[in-house]
Amino acid sequence: MKACQVSVVVPCFDEEEVIEAFHRALLAVLEPIRHTFEICYVDDGSGDRTGARINALAAEDRRVRYVSFSRNFGKEAAMLAGLRMSRGEVVVLMDADLQHPPELLPRILELRKSGYDQVVARRDRTGEGALRTLLSAACYRAMGRCMDVEVVDGEGDFRLLSRKAVDAVLALPETDRFSKGIFSWIGFDTASFTYRNVRRAAGRSKWAGRNLIDYGIGGLVSFNNRPLRLAIHTGLALALAALGYALWIIVDVALHGVAVPGYTTLLTAVVALGGIQLATLGVIGEYVGRIYSEVKRRPHYVVRETSECPDRGMRPPGVLPDAESDAEPGSSSGVHVYEGRRRT
Structure with missing residues (x-):
């Protein structure tokens, strides 16, 4: 058929x-x-x-x-x-x-x-x-x-x-x-x-x-790079918020003098910024990990058996050729994936 x-x-x-x-x-x-x-x-x-x-x-x-x-x-x-x-x-x-x-x-x-x-x-x-x-x-x-x-x-x-x-x-x-x-x-x-x-x-x-x-x-x-752009937008928003907070502190000091330092405010800011940085690194790492997978170019699967030829299996696209039958003359021997086995 x-x-x-x-x-x-x-x-x-x-x-x-x-x-x-x-x-x-x-x-x-x-x-x-x-x-x-x-x-x-x-x-x-x-x-x-x-x-x-x-x-x-x-x-x-x-x-x-x-x-x-x-x-x-x-x-x-x-x-x-x-x-x-x-x-x-x-x-x-x-x-x-x-x-x-x-x-x-x-x-x-x-x-x-x-x-x-x-x-x-x-x-x-x-x-x-x-x-x-x-x-x-x-x-x-x-x-x-x-x-x-x-x-x-x-x-x-x-x-x-x-x-x-x-x-x-x-x-x-x-x-x-x-x-x-x-x-x-x-x-x-x-x-x-x-x-x-x-x-x-x-x-x-x-x-x-x-x-x-x-x-x-x-x-x-x-199917998009918007999470990376979101990290940029978040960073810019935090920078503007920090600038506004700094201006507010300057005005407050000029009007009322130096007050007791705000330990709670400082700790909250450090923890929040640390969490945002880790989340941003995670987003970047997700994209880098996908680049890593693409660069290796491994086959999507390895076939053990198929109805096309049950005794040998069907080589899927992307799987390296059989070392004994398809290797080019003079090529160095290596590890080849075929029918779920390893040949050296």
Whole structure:
């Protein structure tokens, strides 16, 4: 099968309990619509039997393809691998936990017929806790004000991308990827609709509070440099405040003489300025750390096994060539990453 009309990319991490139910539900929707399709599973280094389940599905159905990572590299890397593996004219990204209902695929594909290069299924907040809903809304509002791209509350990874949009996403080489921002940054005509939020069919969410905060910070610094400018503005504001305070002290001394030194005022000022300096250094450090990651140019993931060639694995773009087969004559030997092993 050299090409197909629809590719469904499904990142998986510890989804042993639900992967087979998801696959059945997906086939029940895809087979009646009479499009040629493929299902691309990406096992993101699961610690359970998710990889074995996917392997069995691929053995039973030639429309199923998969890649298994050598360890957990994160969902961003898994989505990137799936997009690289996909061959369809359109690509649909879905989660395997059934929170992205397969029943919505016909509606998504119907909107694609209107010429949209992106079709986004946006979930509402039905069934979520009040605190989580409030924090999510506040986070999206903050990112909307600060980021150079538009990120909408409820719009996640459940979306359709045309081949043109997929090629645009794959052309972006950054190491620290924030897909929600990337999908918005590439543009193209986009349609969206809202669906009722669905709880996980089994297992537990991999996104705890700390992970969500880190993800939000990563997205914030990925698409703007406003935090750095905020540090400059804060410094200028503090300098003006200090100048005003100094003038007030001079006037007060001229009118009333020297009073007892204000220990509390001095201590408060030192602590406040120290906190601002540390926060500013943290912002600068976040950007420097991202520069460090980009300069190293490490691959986004390492493949352990793939349906393309199960005995050797598929070399992902960015992984160094095999020392025994692809090294140039006369080149010095080094450490090469391939199939999750180290060769010297």
